[in-house]
Amino acid sequence: MKALFLALLLIPLTGCTRTKAIEGEKVFQYEGGLHQPGRQTYKETPPVGGVHNSIWQHCGVYDRPIYNEHAVHSMEHGAVWVTYRPDLSQDDLATLNKLVDGRTYTLLSPYPGLPTPVVISAWNRQLQVNRADDPRLKRFLNTYELGKQAPESGSPCVGDASTSETQ
Template identity: 60%
Template sequence: MSKKRPSSNSGKTSNTPGKTANAPSKTGHAPGKITNAQKLRQAQRKAQLRTWIITGVSVAAVVGGVIAWNATTRVDGVTSFSYAGSVHQQGTVQYAETPPVGGPHHPAWFNCGVYRQPITKEQAVHSMEHGAVWITYRPDLPQAQVKILERLVDGYTYTLLSPYPGLDTPVVISAWNRQLRVQDVNDPRLGQFLAKFEQGSQAPERGAPCIGGASS
């Protein structure tokens, strides 16, 4: 029986240990060499990173500036009071101020938000104890002006906005132990008051909830 000869390998390649054949680069560039396109992408990534860093620093500076403004700037025309907190009382409370700015209040707070009908003042006072700002306006205030007030509180989480009968000025903005009366819904002090006293240090229980309470 004849033995088969091993077939010859005319297309034989080198199998020398430790050596591999380098495939030619599809781009025509030597392996490991950074192309101009890669350099451009790296430069773009670095520029984007610098932009992010600059933006982050700018935002931090703005936030820091607002905090500093809130802590040090006086809002003209604000009247201060000295009511103690944590005094709960069921039923109607007779307040010296219209609307009230502090004092005894209902055990349940009123949920922060925008209301088209008057809300319970004893519960609104409780909300102010938690750091809320309460903006009240005359019930006959034109709807276009009410819309301006609604835009003012947009984005704030600790605010109440509601009509209040018997006001001696078109708008009154109140926080615990602080109050400002204005004639014009475009008065810039409304925004200053809101920025300064929403969750301000004057509130005895700032940070306590303004949701999960009463809503009607």
């Protein structure tokens, strides 16, 4: 019996649902709950976590840049932030709009100075891509929208939001 038990321990587990990493995904280690008024400096572009404003950004689609400090708070709540270069083609922008259509925990906004045409970010996660139709974008969104990586996943992403100057 003891030998059978030991043998079972050595058999590889099958049927486990282990998610493979998304190719090109970067992982970070920021703690949640760090609220501070005013503008903040972030290491990543766009940011993926850290100190942020106490007011979150209302999830939705924006045609102008939004404040990092509010978007980071929304990501702390489980939102995924899809950013794109302001000169992205209308066809590519339509592709991104379709990607987030019907989702309640997403932000979509232009972001000047991105390292690639499209960057998708969640709390402590980021993926940079060159095309709006890159299939990794949907996989990232499906994996991290309201994901366990967000310290306050499921907290509001609508309501007491800001689109104005950071307080």
